[in-house]
Amino acid sequence: MNRIPVVAVSIGMATGIYAVSFGALGVTAGLSILETMLLSLLMFSGASQFAFVGVVATGGMAAIATAIASAWLLGVRNGFYALRMAPVLGMPGITKLLSAQLTIDESTAVATSQGNESAERRGFWWTGVSVFVFWNLMTLAGALLGDQIGDPANYGLDSAAAAAFLGLVWPRLSSSKFKLIGLAAFIVALATTSIVPAGIPVLLGALVAALIQYWGKK
Amino acid sequence: MTLAVIAASLAVFSWKFLGYLVPEKYVSNPRFREIADAITVGLLSALIAIQGFTSDSQVTVDSRLPALILAAGLLYLRMPFIVVIASAAALSALIRMFF
Numbered sequence: 001m002n003r004i005p006v007v008a009v010s011i012g013m014a015t016g017i018y019a020v021s022f023g024a025l026g027v028t029a030g031l032s033i034l035e036t037m038l039l040s041l042l043m044f045s046g047a048s049q050f051a052f053v054g055v056v057a058t059g060g061m062a063a064i065a066t067a068i069a070s071a072w073l074l075g076v077r078n079g080f081y082a083l084r085m086a087p088v089l090g091m092p093g094i095t096k097l098l099s100a101q102l103t104i105d106e107s108t109a110v111a112t113s114q115g116n117e118s119a120e121r122r123g124f125w126w127t128g129v130s131v132f133v134f135w136n137l138m139t140l141a142g143a144l145l146g147d148q149i150g151d152p153a154n155y156g157l158d159s160a161a162a163a164a165f166l167g168l169v170w171p172r173l174s175s176s177k178f179k180l181i182g183l184a185a186f187i188v189a190l191a192t193t194s195i196v197p198a199g200i201p202v203l204l205g206a207l208v209a210a211l212i213q214y215w216g217k218k
Numbered sequence: 219m220t221l222a223v224i225a226a227s228l229a230v231f232s233w234k235f236l237g238y239l240v241p242e243k244y245v246s247n248p249r250f251r252e253i254a255d256a257i258t259v260g261l262l263s264a265l266i267a268i269q270g271f272t273s274d275s276q277v278t279v280d281s282r283l284p285a286l287i288l289a290a291g292l293l294y295l296r297m298p299f300i301v302v303i304a305s306a307a308a309l310s311a312l313i314r315m316f317f
Contacts, residue, residue, distance in 0.1 A: 017300045025303075035223045042227035051261065052226050054269050061219065068226040074261055075230035076254045082237020091238065100234040156307030156314075159285035162270035163306035166286060169262035170293045172255070181256050182263035189264035193272045202264045209260020213253050 004110070004122050011106050012130030015046070016138035021164065022049055023142020024149070028157045029057035033143045040139040044132065045104055047168050048074040054161040059198045066199025073206055081108035088120045102128030177216065181209045281313035 019040065026036030031053065039049045048071040055067035082103045088111065091099045107128035111120040173179050185205030192201045270282045285306040292302045 038223050043230045048230045064222045071226045072229035075233045079233035079237040086238045096238040103234045156311035159282045159310035160303045160307035163289035163303045165265045185260035185263040186267045189267035205264025206257045206260045209256040213256035
């Protein structure tokens with residue numbers, strides 16, 4: 001009967017583990033604890049947050065436009081989740097801001113696995129609030145930890161960020177088409193890195209991916 | 219940097235909010251979703267390339283390669299995310315300490 005809260009809290013705790021990694025990466029990438037926390041509070045979308053921090057870690061302020069663009073493009077799927085949840089939640093006026101902020105992979109996944117609209121609403125809110133609370137508490141813990149470790153964490157930071165991207169893309173490489181798209185974007189980024197400004201290769205990777213998907217469908 | 223953090227957060231939030239404003243009939247075409255999924259894969263793969271194999275915009279192979287191979291192995295074994303990235307960082311740091 002009350003399965004939804006249990007699922008929501010379990011998922012919140014599991015995503016909290018990601019958040020520790022994010023918090024530590026954030027401060028070792030050169031962000032302050034406050035800035036790292038702002039990303040979890042305001043951006044609140046894992047892949048976008050990792051991308052922002054990863055681009056800033058390698059490119060610094062010179063690559064800030066790319067950091068923003070990468071985070072933005074990685075957030076597009078939340079828009080599709082919002083489309084799916086809008087008629088179910090039926091939030092009036094300004095309260096849409098609240099449901100919008102909690103519209104992420106986890107809250108939508110739990111909601112859409114329920115059988116009826118009332119359960120979908122409960123799944124969405126329970127999971128959204130649970131993940132938000134754990135995500136932010138554990139980001140703070142990770143940021144404080146990264147701040148304590150300081151310099152030693154820097155030695156492997158670039159590898160940690162690369163491994164984080166690998167971990168985020170891994171479950172999405174389910175089809176051979178997406179494996180091909182990933183490989184093509186990887187090659188394009190490496191092939192263009194020395195001839196275009198910092199940050200642009202990442203966006204070219206996204207462009208190639210969109211083109212392959214678009215033309216490959218015909 | 220703080221302003222950039224806020225600007226990026228607003229940019230990401232714009233998708234979430236837009237989805238609640240736009241009537242579903244305009245974007246129900248599944249091709250939009252497929253292209254959005256493809257862009258996610260493309261961005262993350264390009265980020266692996268830049269983060270893992272370049273230094274100052276030049277292609278570079280160093281201790282990040284074994285770290286990524288280790289990470290891929292651990293992901294294949296379905297290890298938790300934090301184990302994967304902590305192991306990659308540790309291996310990279312160890313290699314740099316000794317070479």
